Amino acid sequence: MSLRLSTVILPVRRWHDGGKERWQRAEELGFHTAYTYDHLSWRTFRDGPWFGALPTLTAAAAVTGRMRLGTLVTSPNFRHPVTLAKELITLDDVSNGRITLGIGAGGSGFDASTLRRAGEEPWTPRERADHFGEFLPLLDRLLTEDSVTYEGERYAAYEARNIPGCVQRPRLPFAVAATGPRGLGLAARHGQAWVTTGDPKISETGTPEQSLEAVRGQIDRLGAACAELGRDVDELGKVLLTGFTPDRPLGSFDAFVDFAGRHAALGIDEIVLHWPLPDTDFAADEKLFERIATEALAQL
Numbered sequence: 575m576s577l578r579l580s581t582v583i584l585p586v587r588r589w590h591d592g593g594k595e596r597w598q599r600a601e602e603l604g605f606h607t608a609y610t611y612d613h614l615s616w617r618t619f620r621d622g623p624w625f626g627a628l629p630t631l632t633a634a635a636a637v638t639g640r641m642r643l644g645t646l647v648t649s650p651n652f653r654h655p656v657t658l659a660k661e662l663i664t665l666d667d668v669s670n671g672r673i674t675l676g677i678g679a680g681g682s683g684f685d686a687s688t689l690r691r692a693g694e695e696p697w698t699p700r701e702r703a704d705h706f707g708e709f710l711p712l713l714d715r716l717l718t719e720d721s722v723t724y725e726g727e728r729y730a731a732y733e734a735r736n737i738p739g740c741v742q743r744p745r746l747p748f749a750v751a752a753t754g755p756r757g758l759g760l761a762a763r764h765g766q767a768w769v770t771t772g773d774p775k776i777s778e779t780g781t782p783e784q785s786l787e788a789v790r791g792q793i794d795r796l797g798a799a800c801a802e803l804g805r806d807v808d809e810l811g812k813v814l815l816t817g818f819t820p821d822r823p824l825g826s827f828d829a830f831v832d833f834a835g836r837h838a839a840l841g842i843d844e845i846v847l848h849w850p851l852p853d854t855d856f857a858a859d860e861k862l863f864e865r866i867a868t869e870a871l872a873q874l
Contacts, residue, residue: 578606579871580640580846582646585610585625587632592656595601595635596849601641603867607674609646609846614685628661635669642672647751647769649680650709658733659716671741675802678771679706703756714764717745738787749813753792762799767811774820785819790840813844817856830866831873838874
């Protein structure tokens, strides 16, 4: 599979004040997919504008026609499989089958516990993994079966009906974000793609070479998880969301080409760049960003 270039557009602009044009520009630049974060807010953006992922993607679907769209990533932190399935089927229909669901166990950011019941403690990492381990298989069923009844430890569904199902068959693709053994097992079983941001332990203090080796190790472990299920790891797309490794791929055109080439050699087949946002962690030269979007893949 040849390398693809995608972008992630954070939902921080009003739709009629530059938001719509950004998604349309992403399609004009030829990005394979334009994703957005599925959070209630996020880190340094918590005191500023932040809009909902699925309504934003629905609006983007209405003003684009070729580019794929998706979340990067959705999690069980503030979603329920039954209502999420209904919304995804609708979004897949509005977009005429252009949706990819990036999904993971979720993190421990401040918005992860926004919907806590009174007296409920935030989920531990193990509890997040437990929820995800039940959430993802149920969501898989909800998107592929007309009616689902299920009683689990954390989720339940009673005659949940999802007719007519997705435009994409048997369902829209899952891109599963995972680095631990349980998550990699879920990616191997349910994913059409796998997502990594690299190794967070070395994102600030490590070197690009150490980061590259960490990603290599993650891909090796994904391969082992696939082998346990009798699945060829090459069946899964391998997505790298940039911005969380020691590298600076948007530092220059040559820096990006070098970064992309080294990761493509490992097996990464989709690289996702944050759309530049001034005065944030994702500040970058927008002209360089557009040049990379239109010219960089030809250099590889």
